[in-house]
Amino acid sequence: MKCTLAKNYYKDNINIEYIKQLGKEKSEGNLNKLLLFYNGIFPLDIKREVVSSIGRQQNDKKIYEFIMKEGFKKTYMELVYQMFRTTLYRSGKVEFQKLGNRLLSFYDNEVMHKMYEYFLYRKNPKLLNVKKKKKIIKAILLKGDSEQTLLKIQNKTIQFIFTSPPYYNTRMYSDYTSYGRYLKKMCSILKQCNRILEDGRFIIINVSPVITKRPGREFESVRYPIHFDFHKILEEADFYFIDEIIWIKPEYTVPNRIAGYLQTGMPLSYKPNCVTESLLVYRKKTPFLLDENIKCYSRMLANAVENTDTSNCWYISPKTDKDHPAVFPEKLCEKVLKYYSFSGDVVLDPFAGSGTFGRVAKKMKRIPVLCEANNKYIKKLEEENYDDF
């Protein structure tokens, strides 16, 4: 009988707006109707609205019984999230607080944990307000291992981080005794980055897979998927995934791996030329939405939206440099600074190399903080008007 009623309503063009309206107008009749709809056959987005509208009604007892009955049955998580949301907004009442806790431990689900943290923050935003920090007002060069030198920077004083770390042992400036030790070191530096980054702000890591030389013709070379492993260590350092932007280079600029296959055409010997690198975009874990970060700035600082990169594929030629073997093209730095920082922000590159990021940041009226360990590059950077710390 219930399903028939719901089906009739469906025929009568029940849509999300209609369900929302039922939620807004609080009455026993509307609540009963919504409870009936919950068992009807509707698309998931309508059912989600049904659960949300049930939560907006007034009869605590019926709402509590509904969640107790339906919340622990096998159903779509989208619906459970709405039930959990209701328990949060009614958590002033002990029975809903307990019910919410039960749902949270029953599902132990990451979205629900995040909802819980957001909810606590919204109730008491001051929880995150830490003591006043000294703003960095001049470009700084930190000389030495960034795991150590970053210790000089106060918590939460950086607004954006962009960097390209050593790609394991591909260049002379790094020589780790194992890939595991390399990742451990990178993770320690990322943890420092997390500490000094303002809540909710972005870090972007430019990496790509690398291959080691074969120790002899009888041995296979080892290929390392560095970008996959960086996901793990970024999470360990308390960042979460936002996007992957693919930097695409012209094919003639990258090493040729396809020649062997083109000679023989033998399946299994196929090795495509690698024209892409990843820009891993992550955000510092924070219990508030991005709007909170954005609203700290004047609308006057908005970008002009002509010529926006609308997809996650960015076509940029690589750059070569006589002194450094792996420099950023300026264009790459310009784009990330434009999309992920505001004028006046303090921006960090913990593996600065020749300092491309710092130069572009200055040009774009940001305040760069650079770290570099190699004396040859430090000497060059010292010519560029940076303060010591």
Ligand SMILES: C[S@@+](CC[C@H](N)C(=O)[O-])C[C@H]1O[C@@H](n2cnc3c(N)ncnc32)[C@H](O)[C@@H]1O
């Ligand atoms: C891929 S390069 C960065 C190049 C830079 N994006 C540019 O445009 O020139 C990585 C740099 O990190 C430096 N480096 C490696 N390990 C470091 C560490 N632990 N602390 C600071 N710098 C480090 C290397 O000397 C190298 O110059």
